Amino acid sequence: MSEPVTDGELVRRVKVGELEAFELLAGRYSRKVYSLARRIVQQEQDAQDVTQQTFLSALEHLDGFREEASFSTWLLRVATHAALKVIRKRKGLPTVSLEANTEPQEGYDTVPHPEYIADWRESPEQLVGRNETSRLIDEALQELDEKHRAIFLLRDVEGLSVKETADALGISEANVKVRLLRARLQLRERLTQKFGDPERRFQPHQHVETASL
Amino acid sequence: MKCEELLAMLNEYVDGGIDPGVCEQFEKHLVGCNPCQVVVDNIRKTITLYKAGEVYELPVAFRNQLQSALRAKWAETRGSSK
Numbered sequence: 001m002s003e004p005v006t007d008g009e010l011v012r013r014v015k016v017g018e019l020e021a022f023e024l025l026a027g028r029y030s031r032k033v034y035s036l037a038r039r040i041v042q043q044e045q046d047a048q049d050v051t052q053q054t055f056l057s058a059l060e061h062l063d064g065f066r067e068e069a070s071f072s073t074w075l076l077r078v079a080t081h082a083a084l085k086v087i088r089k090r091k092g093l094p095t096v097s098l099e100a101n102t103e104p105q106e107g108y109d110t111v112p113h114p115e116y117i118a119d120w121r122e123s124p125e126q127l128v129g130r131n132e133t134s135r136l137i138d139e140a141l142q143e144l145d146e147k148h149r150a151i152f153l154l155r156d157v158e159g160l161s162v163k164e165t166a167d168a169l170g171i172s173e174a175n176v177k178v179r180l181l182r183a184r185l186q187l188r189e190r191l192t193q194k195f196g197d198p199e200r201r202f203q204p205h206q207h208v209e210t211a212s213l
Numbered sequence: 214m215k216c217e218e219l220l221a222m223l224n225e226y227v228d229g230g231i232d233p234g235v236c237e238q239f240e241k242h243l244v245g246c247n248p249c250q251v252v253v254d255n256i257r258k259t260i261t262l263y264k265a266g267e268v269y270e271l272p273v274a275f276r277n278q279l280q281s282a283l284r285a286k287w288a289e290t291r292g293s294s295k
């Protein structure tokens with residue numbers, strides 16, 4: 001069998017007029033885009049709209065894609081924008097975010113401290129793939145607001161770097177870091193309430209500096 | 214290092230981008246602090262669970278709709294008129 005064609009090669013073929021190459025790219029990434037959209041907007045019809053807008057927009061703007069980012073990262077950025085726009089519209093907010101211009105630096109002092117601390121009863125390997133687990137992790141994700149949800153998904157699920165996540169959302173890297181920490185801590189809190197073993201629970205404590213320091 | 218200070222460096226520690234000197238202090242704290250140890254472990258497991266989460270399949274009707282929409286867009290923007 002021949003080597004699979006790279007995304008970059010497919011992008012070049014689209015640029016010289018091969019629709020089929022774009023259809024191959026869409027086939028490669030439609031599930032990824034749709035899954036991300038489902039998780040951000042939390043609703044199937046909206047996720048379909050976001051997915052369609054993402055690929056139409058990608059097709060339209062492909063000539064402007066300079067390939068300094070990977071195609072999939074670029075696509076996820078387009079999808080995230082579309083998804084957040086849908087949410088703003090749903091809430092009756094203006095669909096153009098002014099956040100980038102007005103974004104204040106968020107501090108670590110507002111990061112909530114862990115409360116329910118316990119070893120989990122089972123390993124992730126044992127938990128994964130159960131319907132019950134899928135439901136619980138989806139519920140915990142829904143409780144995050146969309147800004148924190150999008151950051152967690154891009155960074156921890158899709159594996160974008162802090163910089164790529166910041167670029168995708170038009171916010172500073174420093175704020176990506178603070179929000180990612182808040183998202184991780186909140187998800188940890190919820191999941192540990194579900195998966196934690198009450199027998200192996202620890203109380204958070206004011207740590208006493210050891211004398212050797 | 215106190216528990217609160219550790220919290221602010223949790224991302225760097227979990228992601229592996231922590232300064233070696235700070236990492237040493239971080240780990241020294243972990244050895245003497247069960248709650249922080251467990252929090253770090255909980256966070257790692259949380260991330261692992263989400264990473265391993267299912268991928269949603271496109272409904273067949275939507276897959277077809279998407280293909281038609283892309284072809285229509287193609288014809289409109291790059292069709293024979295160009």
Ligand SMILES: [Zn+2]
Pocket residue numbers: 207215216219242246248249
């Ligand atoms: Zn501690």
